[in-house]
Amino acid sequence: MTPYYAVIFTSILYTTTKGYEKMAQQMEELAKKQSGFLGISSARNDIGITVSYWNNEQAILDWKANVDHQLAQKLGREKWYASYKIEIARVERTYEFSKKIKAL
């Protein structure tokens, strides 16, 4: 399956608001409809890390340019994020472990 692409989005919020959570959920639903989307994982406590997975770099550029996503990015910078970092990475190798009780 490799190589594929990962977008690592690391963020710090001012506060977690209802508005933010709703928008994050909407964006996840929208990303899933994009061509080339492979999957997404998120976790948050002090910082948030969201990793989205894509078939190729063009799919990432298309998602970045999506009009509704552009608006969400603008709102995020104005209202919710103290800071964030986005890293575009080419996944070259993977390892998996599972006790086959509960899958990732």
Next chain:
Amino acid sequence: MTPYYAVIFTSILYTTTKGYEKMAQQMEELAKKQSGFLGISSARNDIGITVSYWNNEQAILDWKANVDHQLAQKLGREKWYASYKIEIARVERTYEFSKKIKAL
């Protein structure tokens, strides 16, 4: 600074135990002493995502082979992890945003 390497470690625990947290902290301290280590970010709620950053692939292989880390990996598979996935990725582009109030 690109290209550099990211190890994306996504995991599901049976339960969060004191033993796990202590080991995770020890491994983070140990990783920081490795040659080629650049940084680490972690977040956990339902799933855990830890991204560690490295200068090159050799640094990642050296860390994987570290004897204390090998023991921690073994304990993790036996005691703490229901499942995990490790992805080795080459970071090619980055974007950053900050309101310069609280840095990542």
